[in-house]
Amino acid sequence: MTDSLSHSRKSLDPSPDAMRALGYELVDQVVNELMTQRDQSVARRGTRDDFCSIVDEPLPESGQGAADSLEFFFRRIVPDMTSVNHPRFHAYIPGPSSYAGALGAMLAAGTNPFVGTWLGGATVSALELTVIRWIAEMLDYDPSAAGVFTSGGSMANLTALAAARSRLSYSVDCPKIYVSAEGHASVTRAAAVLGFSDDAIRVVAVDESFRMNVDVLAAQIRDDIKAGYTPLCVVANAGTTNLGVIDPLPKLVMLCRQHNIWLHIDGAYGGFAALTSSGKSLLAGMQDADSLTLDPHKWLYCPIGIGCVLVRDHRALKTAFSTCGDYLKDVPTEEVNFFEYGPELSRPARVLPVWMVIRSAGREQLAHQISEDIRLARLAADLLAADERLEVIPPILSIVGFRHRRRPDESEEDRAARDTQLMEQTLASGELMLSTTLINGQNTLRFVVMNHRTTEADIYHSVSRIRLYAV
Secondary structure: OHHHHHOOOOOOOOOHHHHHHHHHHHHHHHHHHHHOHHHOOOOOOOOHHHHHHHHOOOOOOOOOOHHHHHHHHHHHHHHHOOOOOOOOEOOOOOOOOOHHHHHHHHHHHHHOOOOOOOOOOHHHHHHHHHHHHHHHHHOOOOOOOEEEEEOOHHHHHHHHHHHHHOOOOOOOOOEEEEEEOOOOHHHHHHHHHOOOOHHHEEEEOEOOOOOEOHHHHHHHHHHHHHOOOEEEEEEEEEOOOOOOOEOOHHHHHHHHHHHOOEEEEEEOOOHHHHHOHHHHHHOOOHHHOOEEEEOHHHHOOOOOOOEEEEEOOHHHHHHHHOOOOHHHOOOOOOOOOHHHOOOOOOOOOOHHHHHHHHHHHHHHHHHHHHHHHHHHHHHHHHHHHOOOOEEEEOOOOOEEEEEEOOOOOOOHHHHHHHHHHHHHHHHHHOOOEOEEEEEOOEEEEEEEOOOOOOOHHHHHHHHHHHHHHOO
């Protein structure tokens, strides 16, 4: 008995008092980080050697303890980390989490539910069904639609394309997927992962407003049908990554129904804008899609790593992803098993941050925050447009495009260099972060507003820095 006790196993968990102390320290550090962000640098440039010299260590043979590891993280990693939570992070469409979202992520990590099968996690699976229904209701989508939380919009797009493909018979010759020239790169990547050939992708030209040209699309569909091909899916945008452009969704709905084509709408960026009155008008038709990609880690203010796909016909998901194995024979087939709704069997409880945000804030407060982001983006556009050195592309949602005006006898290359210089100078200042892209082949700066912490004062501050460095 003595020998067995002397060899008893000790858990990795410290004592209850130590666990509480570590938890309190973590919360204190996170709150301090959130409260002091405006005083911190948004981001900085650096090489692999630069950043590895800060964080790299030899492999630990003996542990140094969780308290020391927390201190290491907040002292050596956080200060040079690009902060997408920062109220003046304008570079890309961010994942501006909220404290409620962070609490949900803590719940998920602390209780560690498995949400791949009903048997493995019935209560959390039931909660995911509830929150999927909430999201469908918020967007006027069919509340009986199937849905699943994914790791992001890229995986949601892949899941939707797999569902669309499930309607094909094996005899179909070269199915076609129609994607806007302004579509997200994840769509073509998803098609490649699913085994579609390069010839399956039809890139559809956009009009002068960068919206998918429905007349061009209709002609491509007619030509493909005449050639004996099968139009499988049209992928439309509910907020492009470049400028937040929304494709003519009602017309696309009509065209796809006319030809029995699956309509997938990528609303990873803009979909949740439909919670607002102005966004609902702009996104009319989105509710009629066969499938819809959304990113709760964008305009639901959840932590990064949470996407979502809704699919009107749950049978398409099950046809695409159902599998079997001797180790799954105890799983109740009459219940919802989320491994049959996507490519993952081992799934974390991504639902918990989403549930926490929606339940704690409510639809009205979320709609208000999205409306504020849209309003502040328009304020930024107006302030930038007041500078005669700059030309501005007004925001549709919350992305402002702007660039230096071309000087007499100046080459486009030299003009674009001034844009890049402005971006680098604002980044080096640490006070804000912008990004550049190409619009009609012209270098263009992007100023994104998507953060419940961003205020009018932040917008005025950011624009003042831009005007300072503009040349």
